[in-house]
Amino acid sequence: GSEQLLSWPVFAESCGCRCDTKEDFAELRRKLAQDRIETTTYTEIIKASSADFVGVETQKDLFEKIRKYIAMLDPEEFYLCLGYNTNSINTDIMSHLNTEAGNTDLLTYPKDATVPIAYRNGHFETYGRFHVNELLPEKYKEHDGSMLYTIVPVHYQERTYGYCVLGKSRLLIDSSWFHLFIMNINNALENVRKQEVMNAMVERLNRMWVYDTLTGIFNRAGFFKFSSAIVKEAQERGKPLFVLFLDLDGLKKVNDQYGHDEGDAYIKAMANVLNQVRKHGELLMRYGGDEFVILSKGYTDADAKNYISQIQTGIENYNANSNHEYTLEASMGYTIVEPAPDLDIEEIIEAADQEMYKMKKAKKAARRD
Structure with a gap:
């Protein structure tokens, strides 16, 4: 027959290793409390951005609002990199009136991108065209030592807009709320795209109503x-x-x-x-x-x-x-x-x-x- 051995766990405060370092529990509690406060603050900021992005109709206005919330989150580095052919969503907007043809160029990453929002050490700037194989323009890679980056895609379903790069911000990297912030940007970019396509369609209909299609002068x-x-x-x-x-x-x-x-x-x-x-x-x-x-x-x-x-x-x-x-x-x-x-x-x-x-x-x- 089988035998049963009675056993129970023994909990100890140490694994047995000797540690000569004295822990300052008061400092540890202060750090934990500070982290909790920062997490709560970030959470409120990102929740506010979700509501603030709703109804934005132009890319210019959207970028202004993103800058507002990035400044509040204050990461050491943040870069929004958009594909060169979608950085201005209304570029050749008439091609987007044909949904199938207009969306084809947004289903894959383009070869080139721009940086409409770059945030470094508390300052904003923009950067023009660069090859996406570089991930970031060379000027943003200049650091004295090693650098940890997190890269998050910016997309809406299968439609690709680009990506964002976050540097040296463990709390933001580890926080699911930051990923929600990126999702807010994704949704806002898609809403702007739809709004600009709709505006272009309305403009086209208006032109068809008041202009002669053959000559381009008034009908x-x-x-x-x-x-x-x-x-x-x-x-x-x-x-x-x-x-x-x-x-x-x-x-x-x-x-x-x-x-x-x-x-x-x-x-x-x-x-x-x-x-x-x-x-x-x-x-x-x-x-x-x-x-x-x-x-x-x-x-x-x-x-x-x-x-x-x-x-x-x-x-x-x-x-x-x-x-x-x-x-x-x-x-x-x-x-x-x-x-x-x-x-x-x-x-x-x-x-x-x-x-x-x-x-x-x-x-x-x-x-x-």
């Missing part, structure tokens, strides 16, 4: 949105309003003989000429397929004729330097009216259109003769 919506300010200023200062109506000649012939791509180029060429002539804040609109409208204030009849002459010179310069078999041509008409309180901008445009039609009719009659 009808954009023109009527901003024309009210010119009309109001003309009414307040008693200045006459000038409206010029321009209609391209020969667009149908260009489309029929050379194709619609050349027709589009024909329209864009006219828009470019009109843009180059604009000098005093004239409002330019693509009114229809081959029609353009220009609105301004304070023009006299002589000013209007001079403006038309400048447009005609621009057209001639374009034709002289163009390799096309066709020539850019247009008919123009204008009207100048006093800005009455009940002024209807559509009626003024219609009046300028009628003047343009007279010019076009006269040109056709001259060609027949």
